[in-house]
Amino acid sequence: MNPEPLWLTFKLATITSVILLVLALPLAYWLAFGKFKGRGIVESLIGMPLVLPPSVIGFYLLLAFSPSYWFGAWIESVFGLRLVFSFPGLVIASVLYSLPFMVYPIRAGLQSLPASLREASYTLGKNEWETFFKVLLPNCKPAILTAFVITFAHTVGEFGVVLMIGGNIPGVTKVASVAIYNEVEALNYGAANDYAMVLFAITFVILLLVYSINNRLLRVRQPS
Amino acid sequence: MSDSLLDVHIKHSLQTVHGVMPMEIALSLAKGQILAITGPSGAGKTTLLRQIAGLLTPETGKIVFEKDVWLDSSKQTSLAPQLRNIGFVFQDYALFPHLTVEENLLFGLPKGCDRNIVDDLLTATELSNLAHRKPSQLSGGQQQRVALARALVRKPHLMLLDEPFAALDYDMRYHLQDMLLRFHRQHQFTMIIVTHDIGEIFRLADQVAIIENGKVILQGTPTEVYAKDPSQTGDFVIFGEVLSCVRQADQLLVSALVENKVRQLTLPLNLASEMIPGNTFTLRYPMDSARVMLIRH
Numbered sequence: 001m002n003p004e005p006l007w008l009t010f011k012l013a014t015i016t017s018v019i020l021l022v023l024a025l026p027l028a029y030w031l032a033f034g035k036f037k038g039r040g041i042v043e044s045l046i047g048m049p050l051v052l053p054p055s056v057i058g059f060y061l062l063l064a065f066s067p068s069y070w071f072g073a074w075i076e077s078v079f080g081l082r083l084v085f086s087f088p089g090l091v092i093a094s095v096l097y098s099l100p101f102m103v104y105p106i107r108a109g110l111q112s113l114p115a116s117l118r119e120a121s122y123t124l125g126k127n128e129w130e131t132f133f134k135v136l137l138p139n140c141k142p143a144i145l146t147a148f149v150i151t152f153a154h155t156v157g158e159f160g161v162v163l164m165i166g167g168n169i170p171g172v173t174k175v176a177s178v179a180i181y182n183e184v185e186a187l188n189y190g191a192a193n194d195y196a197m198v199l200f201a202i203t204f205v206i207l208l209l210v211y212s213i214n215n216r217l218l219r220v221r222q223p224s
Numbered sequence: 225m226s227d228s229l230l231d232v233h234i235k236h237s238l239q240t241v242h243g244v245m246p247m248e249i250a251l252s253l254a255k256g257q258i259l260a261i262t263g264p265s266g267a268g269k270t271t272l273l274r275q276i277a278g279l280l281t282p283e284t285g286k287i288v289f290e291k292d293v294w295l296d297s298s299k300q301t302s303l304a305p306q307l308r309n310i311g312f313v314f315q316d317y318a319l320f321p322h323l324t325v326e327e328n329l330l331f332g333l334p335k336g337c338d339r340n341i342v343d344d345l346l347t348a349t350e351l352s353n354l355a356h357r358k359p360s361q362l363s364g365g366q367q368q369r370v371a372l373a374r375a376l377v378r379k380p381h382l383m384l385l386d387e388p389f390a391a392l393d394y395d396m397r398y399h400l401q402d403m404l405l406r407f408h409r410q411h412q413f414t415m416i417i418v419t420h421d422i423g424e425i426f427r428l429a430d431q432v433a434i435i436e437n438g439k440v441i442l443q444g445t446p447t448e449v450y451a452k453d454p455s456q457t458g459d460f461v462i463f464g465e466v467l468s469c470v471r472q473a474d475q476l477l478v479s480a481l482v483e484n485k486v487r488q489l490t491l492p493l494n495l496a497s498e499m500i501p502g503n504t505f506t507l508r509y510p511m512d513s514a515r516v517m518l519i520r521h
Contacts, residue, residue: 114318116316119274119277119305121331123279123311125334126331134331
């Protein structure tokens with residue numbers, strides 16, 4: 001078994017999850033507590049990957065990333081970067097595709113905290129920024145952990161979007177899910193099974209860890 | 225108005241289950257006074273407290289404290305809660321679950337300030353030996369003490385308390401009211417407390433304001449307000465606290481603390497279960513009958 005597709009899968013999932021965590025924290029805070037018009041539109045856009053077939057997102061991203069359209073052309077002229085059939089393109093697509101998996105649990109975690117925690121922090125002289133980092137985030141650790149792992153697992157399981165905009169370039173865009181598809185197409189069921197088993201085992205262990213950690217965190221918070 | 229420390233004039237639309245209710249409140253308070261705010265649920269008591277704290281901005285109004293303008297809707301100014309010199313005790317305590325008792329107090333300590341005040345407050349609230357526990361490992365009364373101590377860390381000039389002792393049993397409530405009075409004497413802050421407990425109002429407050437449907441319907445000293453209450457006109461009402469109770473023939477001889485004086489009362493036997501030392505009571509002697517009634521809260 002060539003470990004490259006597996007390595008690529010976990011590299012993609014790790015980079016995507018880290019980028020998303022940084023993006024999702026302010027976004028989730030904004031959605032949870034911000035007062036602004038058009039929140040519904042933003043929320044719906046973030047949630048689109050949950051309901052759309054991955055091929056639709058992949059198709060539009062393919063058009064957007066293509067140098068024959070303005071966005072792709074602009075990226076290429078400014079950064080010298082071609083996003084179609086490249087790893088950076090795959091990362092951007094995965095970030096968009098997994099956005100709701102990171103944003104929604106963190107927003108729900110923030111909203112589930114009693115408003116009085118934030119208000120107590122304000123009356124104790126702390127600004128919004130300090131309140132976010134010193135009060136809100138430490139108290140939604142389970143939500144953040146869940147969001148991170150679900151995002152990671154979702155990116156590992158990505159197939160349609162990757163195939164549409166990444167193609168099948170070994171070492172660049174050929175992730176494990178695509179490799180499995182290729183092996184099956186070539187009737188190499190043994191090789192497909194090797195990849196599939198590894199993915200199955202690793203994702204199962206990750207989820208198991210998260211749920212047991214979360215259960216322990218939640219138990220600590222319950223008064224006896 | 226010029227002598228008062230706190231002046232509040234606000235107008236707001238209260239969202240209630242019965243629709244929108246106009247709220248219009250004018251209040252003044254002198255330095256060092258304790259004002260109790262009471263009235264039915266949904267009347268706007270908590271809303272008023274949150275507006276004074278700056279956690280909620282009323283539609284129009286003006287709030288002045290120690291000559292600082294905290295809110296002036298005509299000039300579009302509203303000072304953030306961080307900049308108002310307040311301590312707020314929340315109904316649900318709002319302790320930070322991830323911090324220990326001591327860390328909860330240190331959280332409120334401004335940078336560069338002497339941390340001795342934290343140790344002093346922990347000692348005064350009898351929490352020193354619980355300093356390293358998390359709030360979830362504390363009883364209700366202990367949590368309330370942490371909330372009280374934490375609100376005092378910044379040495380506020382105005383303390384705002386939202387039904388702070390409602391969830392506690394009688395002994396603990398009594399104990400904490402005492403502690404609060406001690407802090408009040410020591411730190412000389414001005415205080416507004418939302419409460420439903422008439423005993424608490426008499427024990428703590430210099431002034432009481434009854435709020436109904438978004439308006440102050442009565443304000444004055446507790447004795448004035450409750451004697452003036454139109455629902456009790458003509459009746460003689462006394463509030464007190466049982467010190468001792470002895471049964472004598474078919475009557476109860478009760479020594480009670482009424483308006484800071486010890487009084488002897490002779491009461492019917494059927495009140496025996498209520499006349500337990502430490503309990504507070506409200507008795508009503510109607511004009512038109514000889515029967516004493518106990519008003520339950």
